[in-house]
Amino acid sequence: MQRYVVHRLLQGLVLLFLVAAVVFFLGRLTGNPVDLMLPEGSTPEDRATMIRALGLDGPLYQQFLIFIGNALHGDLGMSIRMREPAVDVFFSRLPNTLALIPWAILLAMAVGIPLGVVAALNRGNIVDRAAGTIGVLGIATPSFWLGVVLIFVFSVELGWLPSGRMGSPAHYVLPVITLGSFLIAGFMRLVRSSMLDVMGSEFVKLARIKGLGEGVVIWKHCLRNALIPVLTLWGVFVGNLITGAIVTETVFAWPGIGRLTYEAVIFRDFPLLQAIIILKAMLILSINLAVDILYAYVDPRIRYA
Amino acid sequence: MHRVPWIPIGIIAIMACMALFAPLLAPYSPIDQALRDRLIPPFWLEGGSMAHVFGTDAFGRDVLSRLIYGSRVSLLVALLALTVGGGVGLTLGIVAGYIGGAVDNLLMRLVDAAFTFPAILFALLLAVTMGQGLLTLVIAISLLLWASFARVIRGEVLMLRQHDFVALAKVRGCSSLRIMVTHILPNVLNTFMVLVTLNIGVVIIAEASLSFLGAGIPPPTPTWGLMISEGRGRIADAWWLALIPGLAITLLVLSVNLFGDWLRDRLDPQLRQL
Numbered sequence: 001m002q003r004y005v006v007h008r009l010l011q012g013l014v015l016l017f018l019v020a021a022v023v024f025f026l027g028r029l030t031g032n033p034v035d036l037m038l039p040e041g042s043t044p045e046d047r048a049t050m051i052r053a054l055g056l057d058g059p060l061y062q063q064f065l066i067f068i069g070n071a072l073h074g075d076l077g078m079s080i081r082m083r084e085p086a087v088d089v090f091f092s093r094l095p096n097t098l099a100l101i102p103w104a105i106l107l108a109m110a111v112g113i114p115l116g117v118v119a120a121l122n123r124g125n126i127v128d129r130a131a132g133t134i135g136v137l138g139i140a141t142p143s144f145w146l147g148v149v150l151i152f153v154f155s156v157e158l159g160w161l162p163s164g165r166m167g168s169p170a171h172y173v174l175p176v177i178t179l180g181s182f183l184i185a186g187f188m189r190l191v192r193s194s195m196l197d198v199m200g201s202e203f204v205k206l207a208r209i210k211g212l213g214e215g216v217v218i219w220k221h222c223l224r225n226a227l228i229p230v231l232t233l234w235g236v237f238v239g240n241l242i243t244g245a246i247v248t249e250t251v252f253a254w255p256g257i258g259r260l261t262y263e264a265v266i267f268r269d270f271p272l273l274q275a276i277i278i279l280k281a282m283l284i285l286s287i288n289l290a291v292d293i294l295y296a297y298v299d300p301r302i303r304y305a
Numbered sequence: 306m307h308r309v310p311w312i313p314i315g316i317i318a319i320m321a322c323m324a325l326f327a328p329l330l331a332p333y334s335p336i337d338q339a340l341r342d343r344l345i346p347p348f349w350l351e352g353g354s355m356a357h358v359f360g361t362d363a364f365g366r367d368v369l370s371r372l373i374y375g376s377r378v379s380l381l382v383a384l385l386a387l388t389v390g391g392g393v394g395l396t397l398g399i400v401a402g403y404i405g406g407a408v409d410n411l412l413m414r415l416v417d418a419a420f421t422f423p424a425i426l427f428a429l430l431l432a433v434t435m436g437q438g439l440l441t442l443v444i445a446i447s448l449l450l451w452a453s454f455a456r457v458i459r460g461e462v463l464m465l466r467q468h469d470f471v472a473l474a475k476v477r478g479c480s481s482l483r484i485m486v487t488h489i490l491p492n493v494l495n496t497f498m499v500l501v502t503l504n505i506g507v508v509i510i511a512e513a514s515l516s517f518l519g520a521g522i523p524p525p526t527p528t529w530g531l532m533i534s535e536g537r538g539r540i541a542d543a544w545w546l547a548l549i550p551g552l553a554i555t556l557l558v559l560s561v562n563l564f565g566d567w568l569r570d571r572l573d574p575q576l577r578q579l
Binding site: 015018019022023026027136137139140141142144145148149151152156235236239240242243246247250251261262264265266268270273274276277280281284285288 | 555
């Protein structure tokens, strides 16, 4: 177990280092990164001072070491637009995104899982087809557009819900639906196919032979086992949510890290974007690591595989 | 199940013609502004007319014309990104699957890494460092694609490698390169084509999302994502600006996916799990 954890931890660190390296070298791709960092209207003296201050007059490998060294001290540069350390900006916005994500996951599970089960139970008939159509539509509809449509219907036309910003529980409804939609279709398809696999297995037959009610067999014996492959794809879902949050928060002016990413792009705030990417990579990797370890703890087959 | 999906094929054909013959089909210039004709609604609403079938935007530009020209960007990016990203994935998948060993191990680690880390973030970073444009967009979306191609193709190659015809080729003295190119490659092309069709939708949505986030082809070139982005601020008084291009995206992606599902069932039933 300990070996597994250490192994996974090292893997995560290597990956994080790679992300940092890619970010660093992309920043140097277009010439001196100072040009990306300085605000417009800076004097050549400002430029020279900044180059010296950041150690950018040395050779590239030396610059990279300084960059990594600073990063290890929690310094990922200053945001151009906000004139604050990028790390601080990120962490001040993070809670707003974290307030959104659990609800989106909950919604996706509450809709996606039953739909998948029902589709599997009705394999091939009209109900399955209908669920399949929802799945296909869910994948074909760009989520940012779905957000705009929701605003149009529920805020503009019906006037039921606010169209953006954070606030009362009503403010959560539309963003949560939009963000959840990133997962619903995927959940449904996965649950459907893995339910079909499980329903043909021996222990399900046994449960039926024992005379258990159909409800218990389906929802307890089958579903529990069918959810395992869904959990394995957790890493992909976390990635989806991080991407989804960028679009969702942009549409709904939600002040989280997704919206911050968008702002960094449109204001060409390179140091901020660089910090956001590295911090998001850290976030994704630590969540994955935590889930993997939990998983290995629960299921010995993974530890020894 | 195995009926030919004529409606999706028809929609794809229409969109492809729109992209190819945009200058002939578009009734107006997609870029020139006509401030006297601002925000005319589509023809079925009060105040609309057949002169501007889908109405005009805040600069008086004809929405239909922008929609027609926008299909060019979507399809061009799809074509290029699938060629580059799919091609890289195909090559790496064959190499990893056939050579095996440490090479395979390293490549599959990279694939895993690519799956955990959202490519859209790198795409945004590229847009800021390299500047917006077609090249940036193609590189960015290729980064999104290559890993899934490499993983599936590798799986196929692992199976193919066991076959007698590969062993025979080896006995006859073919080099590894020759076996990969003339024996393995033709056998994975079906799978490759299915993957390409199934990913067209992914690319179109990715391109639109990046455009929407200000990291796509820069304005004033019309793209569907940009049209939605420009239109969403006017959702209260000119909803057609944001809703019509979104419908176009959904329709095209839906058609491509239905066509892809059918093609997969025809050519490669083993891929059903995807």
